[in-house]
Every structure is written in C-alpha cells, then in structure tokens.
Amino acid sequence: MAYRALSEQEAVEYVKALPGLFSEGATLSSKEIGDGNLNLVFDIREDATGKSVIVKQALPYARVVGESWPLTVDRARIESEALRIQHKRVPELVPEVYHFDQELALTVMENVGDHIIMRKGLIEGKRYPLFAKQIGKFLAHTLFYTSDLGLNPYDKKALVGTFLNPELCKITEDLVFTDPYENAPTNDFNPLITKEVEAIWNNKPLKLEIAKLKFDFLTRAEALLHGDLHTGSIFITETSMKAIDPEFAYYGPIGFDIGAVIANLLLNYAGQHGLQKDQGERESYREYLLTTVEDVWNEFVSQFVQLWHKHAKERSAHVEGLWQSYVKRLIQDAAGFAGCKILRRVIGLAGVADLNSIEDAQTRAEAERLALAIGEALILGRGDVEESTDITDLVRTVTAR
Ligand code: SR1
Ligand code: MG
Structure with missing residues (x-):
C-alpha cells in the first residue's frame, strides 16, 4: 500500500487484517492519542477482552511545526529496528514490536497505556x-x-x-x-x-x-x-x-x-x-x-x-x-x-x-x-x-x- 496518513478507522482496518493479533470479527475502537512532536499514535483496543495495541505512524513532516517542515518517514524503520534490538536486551523495559510496514512507515507494538x-x-x-x-x-x-x-x-x-x-x-x-x-x-x-x-x-x-x-x-x-x-x-x-x-x-x-x-x-x-x-x-x-x-x-x-x-x-x-x-x-x-x-x-x-x-x-x-x-x-x-x-x-x- 502506497504511503498515506491513516485515519482512526483505517488504523482499525489495518490491524484487523494482520494475522494473530485479534480474533476475526473482533469489535475494535481506535483513538489518535499522539501528543508528541512528530507522529500519529493510535490506541486500538477490543473492549470485550481488554486487549490493545499501539499503531504508530510517521508523518512526512514534523507535527509540531506542520507541513512546512518535511521529515523523512524512514525514522519509523529506525524506531522499529531500535525497539527490536533494545527489547532483545531488556525485554521488560521496552515495548514489543509486533509488526512493521515500511511503505506506510507504521509500527504495531505493545500498548503500554497502563503506564x-x-x-x-x-x-x-x-x-x-x-x-x-x-x-x-x-x-x-x-x-x-x-x-x-x-x-x-x-x-x-x-x-x-x-x-x-x-x-x-x-x-x-x-x-x-x-x-x-x-x-x-x-x-x-x-x-x-x-x-x-x-x-x-x-x-x-x-x-x-x-x-x-x-x-x-x-x-x-x-x-x-x-x-x-x-x-x-x-x-x-x-x-x-x-x-x-x-x-x-x-x-x-x-x-x-x-x-x-x-x-x-x-x-x-x-x-x-x-x-x-x-x-x-x-x-x-x-x-x-x-x-x-x-x-x-x-x-x-x-x-x-x-x-x-x-x-x-x-x-x-x-x-x-x-x-x-x-x-x-x-x-x-x-x-x-x-x-x-x-x-x-x-x-x-x-x-x-x-x-x-x-x-x-x-x-x-x-x-x-x-x-x-x-x-x-x-x-x-x-x-x-x-x-x-x-x-x-x-x-x-x-x-x-
Ligand atoms: C521537531 S522535533 C523537536 C524535538 O522533539 C523530539 O522529542 C526531539 O527532542 C526533538 O529535538
Ligand atoms: Mg519522541
């Protein structure tokens, strides 16, 4: 899929299509909760089971400034690879990465929202x-x-x-x-x-x-x-x-x-x-x-x-x-x-x-x-x-x- 910034609903559809995360037919809710300087962050959850994941997508610009500050989405690859390396060393201190999509610059990872x-x-x-x-x-x-x-x-x-x-x-x-x-x-x-x-x-x-x-x-x-x-x-x-x-x-x-x-x-x-x-x-x-x-x-x-x-x-x-x-x-x-x-x-x-x-x-x-x-x-x-x-x-x- 060519790069485009996902909406809350599209983030749900994306996660549903991934094998092994949620059961078929699960009802999922999605909320964009990003408050950092750069990215979209979706909290996707299934109320029935309490199971949830984070979908983080890099925008092609710095969110804190806007589209006038273009920024490589390759940072999503850097982040997901660094998370994997760090998680291997100290699994209890770093969220687990479940899936990375290079085209969409998007990572699906463990939700640490209870922190x-x-x-x-x-x-x-x-x-x-x-x-x-x-x-x-x-x-x-x-x-x-x-x-x-x-x-x-x-x-x-x-x-x-x-x-x-x-x-x-x-x-x-x-x-x-x-x-x-x-x-x-x-x-x-x-x-x-x-x-x-x-x-x-x-x-x-x-x-x-x-x-x-x-x-x-x-x-x-x-x-x-x-x-x-x-x-x-x-x-x-x-x-x-x-x-x-x-x-x-x-x-x-x-x-x-x-x-x-x-x-x-x-x-x-x-x-x-x-x-x-x-x-x-x-x-x-x-x-x-x-x-x-x-x-x-x-x-x-x-x-x-x-x-x-x-x-x-x-x-x-x-x-x-x-x-x-x-x-x-x-x-x-x-x-x-x-x-x-x-x-x-x-x-x-x-x-x-x-x-x-x-x-x-x-x-x-x-x-x-x-x-x-x-x-x-x-x-x-x-x-x-x-x-x-x-x-x-x-x-x-x-x-x-
Ligand atoms: C345009 S990014 C501004 C700052 O946000 C990040 O968290 C880094 O600290 C960066 O310098
Ligand atoms: Mg940051």
Missing part, C-alpha cells in the same frame, strides 16, 4: 523508587551490547550503517547544539529571560565547550543510542518502566543518553520553583530528584562495568586502567550533554511542560533562570566531574546562589 508518561508523573510529584535501577539497566545493557565492547567489529560497523539517521540527527545538531546559542529563528523563550539568553549568546567559553560537545555528537560512533531519552520517552508505574520512541536512534556518544535522563530530572528540579508546594515539600522533592540523578549514574556504571568485566569482546578492553578512564570520560560527557539538553529546552524549539506549565510568566522566568544556570554549570564544570555527587553538588551550589 503514564514519566514527565507527567514528576510534575504531579510522584516518586518512582525503582526508576534508577530500571533506567540504569536499560542504559547499561542497550549501550554495552551495541558498542565495540559487546559486538564484534564487523557487526558493529554494519549496525552503524543501518542507523545513520541523518535527518533526525540534524534536528538534534541544530536544536540541541547550535540554534539555542545564537539568535536563531527556531528559538522560543520567555521574553522575561532575554537578558540571560543574550548573555549565553555572548559567552565565548561556554560556546566553545558546546561546540566541542557537538563534535563529539557528530563524530563519536560509540554505541546505538536511544537518541531522545527524555522523560516524555519513558512510560512508568511504581513497579514498571518502558523506554519508548527511539526514532532518533543512531551511533553516537554513550554519554548523550545518560545526559538526557539527568537533564530531564534536573528540568523538573528547576520547575519545582513554580509549583504550589510549601518549602519543605519542595526541598524534599528536589532531594529525591538529586538522589535519583546520583542513583541513575551509579546503577548504570555498576551494571556497565560488570558487563565489561564479564563480556567485553574487544581484547584491548582488558588493558589495565582502561575501564576506569572510559567511565570517567562517560560521566564527564553525560554532564556536558545534560547541560546542553537543559539549555535547549529553555531557549530553543520544543520546551518541556515541567517549565512551560508554570502559568505566571515571572515565576516561570525564575525557574528558567535556575535551569539555565544549572545547564551552564554542568557544561563548564564537567571537566572536574568524577562521581555522581560532583554533578549534584554543582546543582546544589547553583541553587544556593
């Missing part, structure tokens, strides 16, 4: 005691087993080719590493923070560090990244977590995925400023977020290093001292990428609800200034980061200013 989007949960003040363990495992296993540590060099290079993803990478190159640091037309920030944004545009040492991080993103094909691992790409309950949406997957620096998780916890930390909470409650939730940042890194590194010792295929990986210097660079990369990802969400296109939902513009500006200061401190201070507490100490120092 909620983590960003929403954090804004509502929920705590997720298992999250650090879960995301630490997701990061360690998906990144280790797609890197030169976990693959032979031929298979790894073949995968680099499968996941080139130039158009989606260009979005990140522009929106995370370039546009927010100059007066670009894509930028979209609160006019009340114009002075602080202009100070960033004029901050030469900061721009140099961001340029170095951009070159790492452009050139360091370390592992198959999720590529957009913010808290809107994480579905969660108290006991379960699923990482979704890897359409930005490509071979890049491992610290980029870890930094994305840290950045989004810290964006919520900054957004706490705008919530109707008393000071004790706010401080306690912020401590929870900082402990989670530390635990995410600690879980990741402990599982990654265990995999390294037990399963690293590359002989040079076992040279004395290598793993220690490798993980030190990873945490410094993660801190720097986290900083860029914080700055882009405040200054650039596609902000986050943790800040944007603060109604009063003045209060929002105060939270945004804190986010900018944290982002800047992480980028400029990353060279001294060796442990997760070095990151949270930087955040505490900036908050106390």
